[in-house]
Amino acid sequence: MRVTPAALTLGAMLLLGAGPAAAQTLPADEEDFRYLLGLGLRAGPDYWGSEQRSLSLKPLWALRWGRWRISTSGAGGLMGFGNEAVGPGPGASRELFRSSTLRVGFGLRFDSGRNSDAVSSTAGLPDVQRTLRGRLYASYALAPPWQLSGALSQDLLGKRGGAVATIDLTRRLYRSPMAELNAFVSASAGDRRHMLSYFGVPADSPAAQRYGRAYEPGAGLRDATLGANYTRAFGSHWVGYAGASLSTLLGPAADSPLDQRRSAFGWSLGLAYRN
Template sequence: MTMGILARGALGAAVLSMTGAAYAQSGNFIGLGAGAIPVYEGSSQYRVIPVPLINYHSGNFFITPRAGLPAMGLKTSLAQDLDVGVFVGLNLGRDENDADLTKGMGDIKFHGAYGAYVEWRPGRYSLGAAYRQAARSGYGGTLELRASYAALKTEAHTVQVGVSTEWANRDAMQTWFGVTSSQAANSREGLSTYSPSSGFKSATLFTSWGYRINSDWSALTTVGVNTVLGDARDSPLNERKANVFGSVGVVYKF
């Protein structure tokens, strides 16, 4: 699957899932968009990334963003509107040359990830929790909690508003927000050592709008704001407490 290799970092991956949120219940689709996001959570520098959009379900099999990662997996229904599943996905990581503050820090390597989720969709609401674990030693895992509401549903328009938060274990916090003694020594910006603890690392508020152009094509737009929390906010890598992000795309329903 190619989606995951195009998005760097947690926020970049999350844009993939949020962009398709307004249209995910409309069946299978595939498309492409573009997103404007910070280089990493808390960075003052921005980048534009391609945003592949895919939502495919066939029986218990799916390919769709899960826990901020494009993923494929298997699901089953425990009750009406209540699903659980397992998934595998990809994360490219972070290149040390992505931003001024990360130069000399070394790369966060390309790696796989796996996890499990539970999702409940009563009416217009959607509540979910998902845990993903990096399939690379020392990179850690994160737990995402998300809630959203379909504020508008017509034949042509779907508007969804939502909130999410992510908890990261110690390894994940150290990977993305920590600075080891060797990294501090190599840092071109003279960063000091920093060892964050596990805890909630970010919270996001977003809105997704899906516009049905015709029976086959739709346009998707997402805007939101992400803020770092706890030890992530105190990291010497953190330049901004909050970042805005957005994306636009077009999908074909099949």
């Protein structure tokens, strides 16, 4: 019998969800329904290694009831600012275990993939189809200002998205009842399927003729990022953030002929209302 990543993920969900952590009684304030609505502005490269940059304005929204949450990128952390550690990321998620130092959870999100003909540098490459990703995440509080977190994300539908692992180390530089400043360093790696889809150049593709060579990366490091985030609450309902980061490609990703610029700077701003 063939065991698929989707079956493994579902099994982990059921097993962990049925454990003692799932039966843990939530504090009364965490049983309430919470929501957040806002707007976020982001500037950065169009894709990994691109020299083309874009500025985008997108909605921020998040919903939470107990240990269940669904949110867009960046919104979940804003809703919990002042009350919790690093959030589970975008998509739908459920916290499976919580202690004073450790948090573990599971999430699902849609991955938009890549429309290769959207930009000239990837034109002629196979598209990466939209898919559903499963994500296991955990965060551990080290010394009071330090936090270590990691995640493993897997394409559950077999759409050539592959698996990606990330690890983050965050240090709180400043915190008050209304504001917080954090610095972080992170790194990510992909399996062979992921690296082939996003950084590979098939020998029979028009892109291989354009670049003068084919490229078939293996599994390995993808990128590293150094950055900082500032979050501030404006009263009990309004909250905003500003962030900046510098990322660089590593390993097999850095050797791809698709890379026009290995390092890139990005920034983001956002403002939202939470109940």
